[in-house]
Amino acid sequence: MTDTRSALIVDDERDIRELLVMTLGRMGLRCDTAATLSDARAQLAANSYDLCLTDMRLPDGSGMDLVAEISQKHPNTPVAMITAFGNVEAAVEALKAGAFDFVAKPVDLPVLRDLVRHALDLHEKRRTANNADPVATRFFGDSPAIVELRQTIAKVARSQAPVYIAGESGVGKELTARTIHEQGPRASGPFVPVNCGAIPAELMESEFFGHKKGSFTGAHADKPGLFQAADGGTLFLDEVAELPLPMQVKLLRAIQEKSIKPVGANAEINVDVRILSATHKNLAALVEDGRFRHDLYYRINVIELRVPPLRERLEDLPGLAERVLVRLAASQHRLVPALSPEALEALRAHPFPGNVRELENILERALALADGERIEASDLRLPKPAPAAAAAAVAGHSPVFGAPPLLPPQAHPAPAVPASVRATGTHAAIDPRALNPRDTASSRLPEYIEQMERQAIEQALQENRFNKTRTAQALGITFRALRYKLKKLGID
Structure with missing residues (x-):
């Protein structure tokens, strides 16, 4: 038994079979051929293949039946349908039956070669997944x-x-x-x-x-x-x-x-x-x-x-994203798209509060929106940074207790905060002489301080990768005080 990859070509036209054998042979594949559905079934019973190409119309049946049988009995073998030019309905039916792709007659050789490469990659990924340790x-x-x-x-x-x-x-x-x-x-x-x-x-x-x-x-x-x-x-x-x-x-x-x-x-x-x-x-x-x-x-x-969050193992992100795309593409009978470098960089910069589940949702959405064989950064539709954090960054402020961040837009403008309002670690010290008496009596002041604390804590949590111990140290407060404030402010 050699390690040479093999393919089964099923077509009742001799010229087509010879063309496909010649093309795949130059790609290093050993090819078996069958002219009928019964011959193809006999070949599949006697051998295992890395790829199968079958015509739609066969003398003793439909290639669609062969696609369904291979998908059920030989799930690791990718099968592609050869259809008549412009027969979109047949191509769609083939994909529904389990074909991973299709190629139209007359066969375009560059298109065929790309299809074969994708099929071999898909076969290897399926085989590796089945043979791998379940935990891994x-x-x-x-x-x-x-x-x-x-x-x-x-x-x-x-x-x-x-x-x-x-x-x-x-x-x-x-x-x-x-x-x-x-x-x-x-x-x-x-x-x-x-x-x-x-x-x-x-x-x-x-x-x-x-x-x-x-x-x-x-x-x-x-x-x-x-x-x-x-x-x-x-x-x-x-x-x-x-x-x-x-x-x-x-x-x-x-x-x-x-x-x-x-x-x-x-x-x-x-x-x-x-x-x-x-x-x-x-x-x-x-x-x-x-x-x-x-x-x-x-x-x-x-x-x-x-179980570690995704942001603690970002080096696994490219491979993890590829595996998710392989699974999603297989379930939709589509070619596996590649992530562009810009899309991968955008994923690396995303905080992933929803972890692997969020990654799966993002990639499923991107797969539906992508037009070509590549997923671009715009297809990911990642949420933009919070306006307050972006404004603070532009202004040169770091939203921690030592530098109050900007407030988000409100229905009514909040009172201006005088310079005498300063943060001191666990509370804000306010010089009452610098406040307007009417503002002092207003309930907006506690709300402003609470909002200031909330934004400072959330920013510090993000900067410290949601490690509460490091966040407390960065804010200059005790871990117990941080826990109290998280509970008080409803930050989970």
């Missing part, structure tokens, strides 16, 4: 942060201990939980994800533990809960910080005792469940504030796993 495939990248994550996932997957997955929205916390489940000894059992913030408080006990018929109004039959559904497998508690305190108590007992009591039942039921949990909030801070039970926190946080 799902968490792509060579950055230190993602390499450490892959290594940690491989370790904790072998354990039965509860895992707490910390990370911002969109980083892939549920994907992390699924990977831990699938790589562990419970892979054959169920994986049951639940968004704790989506269940009404009055229904939580019934949803988690189930209920008996007649236990409350509307309970017309016995219903198993989420713990029973996950028995023998994994229960993933997403947004666990949203659990109300009364439910936290009951959940703690269920985890400790490994048993549950359905609503209306007289006896407890034993359950064998591994608990994985996640939230984008700072769970340790919620424990300190008394909004999350410390005993439940230590029970679910036996192993803590942090």
